[in-house]
Amino acid sequence: MPPVVVFREVTKTYPGNIRAVDGVSFELEEGEFLCLIGPSGCGKTTLLKMVNRLVEPSSGSVYVEGKEVMEWDPIELRRRIGYVIQQIGLFPHLNVEENITYVLSIMGVPYPVRREKARELLDIIGFEESYLRRFPRELSGGEKQRVGVARALASDPKIVLMDEPFGALDQISKEQLQNELLRLHRRLGKTILFVTHDLQEAIKLSTRIGIMKKGRVLQVGTVQELLFSPADPFVEEFLGAKGFFHTLHLLTASEVLEESVPVVREGRVGSPEENFLSRHPDGRGFVLVVDEKKRFLGAKNESGEVLRCATVTPFTPLEEVLRAMFVSGQTWAVVVDPEGGKLLGVVDFRSICSRLKAYCGRESEKMPS
Ligand SMILES: Nc1ncnc2c1ncn2[C@@H]1O[C@H](COP(=O)(O)OP(=O)(O)OP(=O)(O)O)[C@@H](O)[C@H]1O
Numbered sequence: 001m002p003p004v005v006v007f008r009e010v011t012k013t014y015p016g017n018i019r020a021v022d023g024v025s026f027e028l029e030e031g032e033f034l035c036l037i038g039p040s041g042c043g044k045t046t047l048l049k050m051v052n053r054l055v056e057p058s059s060g061s062v063y064v065e066g067k068e069v070m071e072w073d074p075i076e077l078r079r080r081i082g083y084v085i086q087q088i089g090l091f092p093h094l095n096v097e098e099n100i101t102y103v104l105s106i107m108g109v110p111y112p113v114r115r116e117k118a119r120e121l122l123d124i125i126g127f128e129e130s131y132l133r134r135f136p137r138e139l140s141g142g143e144k145q146r147v148g149v150a151r152a153l154a155s156d157p158k159i160v161l162m163d164e165p166f167g168a169l170d171q172i173s174k175e176q177l178q179n180e181l182l183r184l185h186r187r188l189g190k191t192i193l194f195v196t197h198d199l200q201e202a203i204k205l206s207t208r209i210g211i212m213k214k215g216r217v218l219q220v221g222t223v224q225e226l227l228f229s230p231a232d233p234f235v236e237e238f239l240g241a242k243g244f245f246h247t248l249h250l251l252t253a254s255e256v257l258e259e260s261v262p263v264v265r266e267g268r269v270g271s272p273e274e275n276f277l278s279r280h281p282d283g284r285g286f287v288l289v290v291d292e293k294k295r296f297l298g299a300k301n302e303s304g305e306v307l308r309c310a311t312v313t314p315f316t317p318l319e320e321v322l323r324a325m326f327v328s329g330q331t332w333a334v335v336v337d338p339e340g341g342k343l344l345g346v347v348d349f350r351s352i353c354s355r356l357k358a359y360c361g362r363e364s365e366k367m368p369s
Contacts, residue, residue: 022215038212082152082160142173254314
């Protein structure tokens with residue numbers, strides 16, 4: 001599939017010879033969630049705004065869905081791209097329903113269709129129907145941002161641009177909205193370009209991260225690629241400034257997930273299947289019990305006794321995984337899908353250690369002999 005957004009040698013110079021963006025090239029594949037991160041003033045917002053042509057490139061090209069942005073009609077282009085900013089700017093005199101469907105009403109979409117769309121979007125952002133009649137002054141900061149997200153999705157855009165959308169929220173609302181956005185991304189498969197200052201946020205949300213400095217995108221990659229093969233000393237410093245144990249915050253359970261684990265169906269406990277596992281243990285010393293939908297129910301040792309164990313999600317940072325293992329008294333933790341609790345596999349203390357060793361190895365190569 002062709003990339004949805006392409007930056008080719010894009011430069012933006014503002015009056016006063018300010019090079020806000022300097023020769024940037026990279027691509028966004030369909031369904032990607034790419035976070036741009038870097039110090040204040042490095043050009044993140046300028047780069048983002050060149051996608052919906054709120055800023056026009058001084059040289060180079062940006063392509064959206066295969067067409068150069070300068071060839072798009074700007075209004076048509078902006079309708080096809082969702083846009084969420086920090087201070088969402090809802091219309092104060094319009095209620096939630098009217099705010100969400102504002103673009104649709106400009107487009108002449110009939111009221112019953114708009115109404116239906118508003119209800120569908122309300123469900124996506126987890127609001128009850130009574131919210132449709134509320135006015136922005138009757139909403140909390142986090143609720144306003146949610147409405148902003150719904151509004152950005154109203155015209156069913158393929159691409160959504162988000163510029164520090166949760167930057168002004170308290171930590172709890174921020175985490176809640178991040179989780180909702182992750183769910184929404186999985187459910188709707190939009191291509192998202194997201195600007196943030198917050199490395200933890202970028203790690204949690206993105207499929208890839210782009211590190212910017214002084215108008216340049218130094219590297220675009222997964223957190224592992226950035227951590228283990230940094231293309232520039234700044235990337236290394238940006239991710240690893242706090243040293244080796246910092247990796248424990250940066251890597252998540254998904255990166256050391258082992259999918260091949262001994263599993264037995266509920267109701268088949270004590271069955272030949274389970275007996276086989278206890279006669280031929282795989283060395284792990286436990287069996288995981290699941291229901292018919294592969295949802296995790298519990299763990300048992302080879303004598304059939306229930307074991308205390310920790311459950312984490314693929315997005316749990318390794319530091320938390322280790323803490324959970326410690327509390328449970330096991331050297332492994334079970335990884336389940338946060339939606340529905342389906343068993344995904346386990347993470348094991350040894351795999352975490354070898355991941356860290358790989359990092360240490362790279363670090364020690366740089367030590368003077
Ligand atoms: N309209 C403008 N006119 C002149 N200079 C501008 C304009 N907009 C941005 N700049 C400058 O361009 C550079 C990049 O700004 P930009 O807002 O893209 O950075 P940023 O990385 O998003 O910053 P922050 O993280 O602080 O929001 C900065 O030096 C900024 O002062």
